[in-house]
Amino acid sequence: MSDTTARVLRLLSLLQQRPVWTGPELAERLGVTTRSIRRDVERLRGLGYPVQATQGLGGGYQLGRGKDLPPLLLDxxxxxxxxxxxxxxxxxxxxxxxxxxxxxxxxxxxxxxxxxxxxxxxxxxSTETLSSNADLVDGDVLLTLAKACRDLMRVRFGYVARDGVATERWVEPVRLVATGRRWYLMAWCVEREDWRTFRLDRMRDATASTWRFKARAHPDPAEYVQNAISRAPYSNQAQVLVKAPLADVADRIDTRWVTLTPVDDGTTLLEASDESLEHLAFYCVMTGLECEFVHPPALVASASELADRLRRSAARGARPT
Structure with a gap:
């Protein structure tokens, strides 16, 4: 790197550190004359950096805001x-x-x-963070997968399925999808020759290969992951009729975890899956809308038991002390 190039880069770094510099201040910092500063400013302008110069008290050189964001120089x-x-x-x-x-x-x-x-x-x-409801994901795994999606590189990783079975997966990653609580990877599974979704918190030892693959036609990643989540192979698959238009239901529920289908202008079919029927019933009640539990029959019993427990708790709270 020539002395002039190094000086111009140093000048750019200084202009990014402070709103305004006078010519003499920059000259002193860089050990050159103010005439050299003027020439270097012109070089920056030629590279697309909008360096503005104003005269008088409070004037000086300032890195302005151009139409396009120029490259940033970071120390x-x-x-x-x-x-x-x-x-x-x-x-x-x-x-x-x-x-x-x-x-x-x-x-x-x-x-x-x-x-x-x-x-x-x-x-x-060396840093710890307070626990939350979100499933923690290793930052290196996120970065490895993001770059593999961008560069069309196959990735191998260990994966623990929902039933606890550990396997090795060899995939062609397409897109990362964040739901708020979890991160998912949509990818083509080489062994199973089909599209799959993988939870990042269940991955280990994600390693990108040097095997570049040709991009395949694929479903919309966000829709694919959402459908996979709402129809996940949990032990309980629920169908609930919500007595409200689809738009009203969507405003009151996290649509990332359910599938909503309009039945008519005033009724919406909600489909979801979970290990707990009680959780499904509570989730529907939390919408604040009238619901009819359609399937499975045990969901009605779980909802009734939940209602009884809430009534007993409310009655105890209403008793005088």
């Missing part, structure tokens, strides 16, 4: 700080933040030198 500390923040955001529950953070992290990881990636990993290995 080591800034790169590590951003990578750590992105890893935390990728595991968060803010709508839209997880997917965007993961995409940005994959790009940053591609250009970070090994020594900085090692620093980021060390920070995460």
């Amino acid at each position: 080591d500390d800034e790169a590590v700080a951003i990578a750590v923040s992105l890893r935390l955001a990728a595991g968060g529950t803010v709508t839209g933040a997880s997917e965007a953070a993961l995409s940005t992290l994959a790009k940053l990881d591609q250009v970070m030198p090994p020594r900085l990636r090692s620093e980021v990993k060390a920070i995460h290995q």
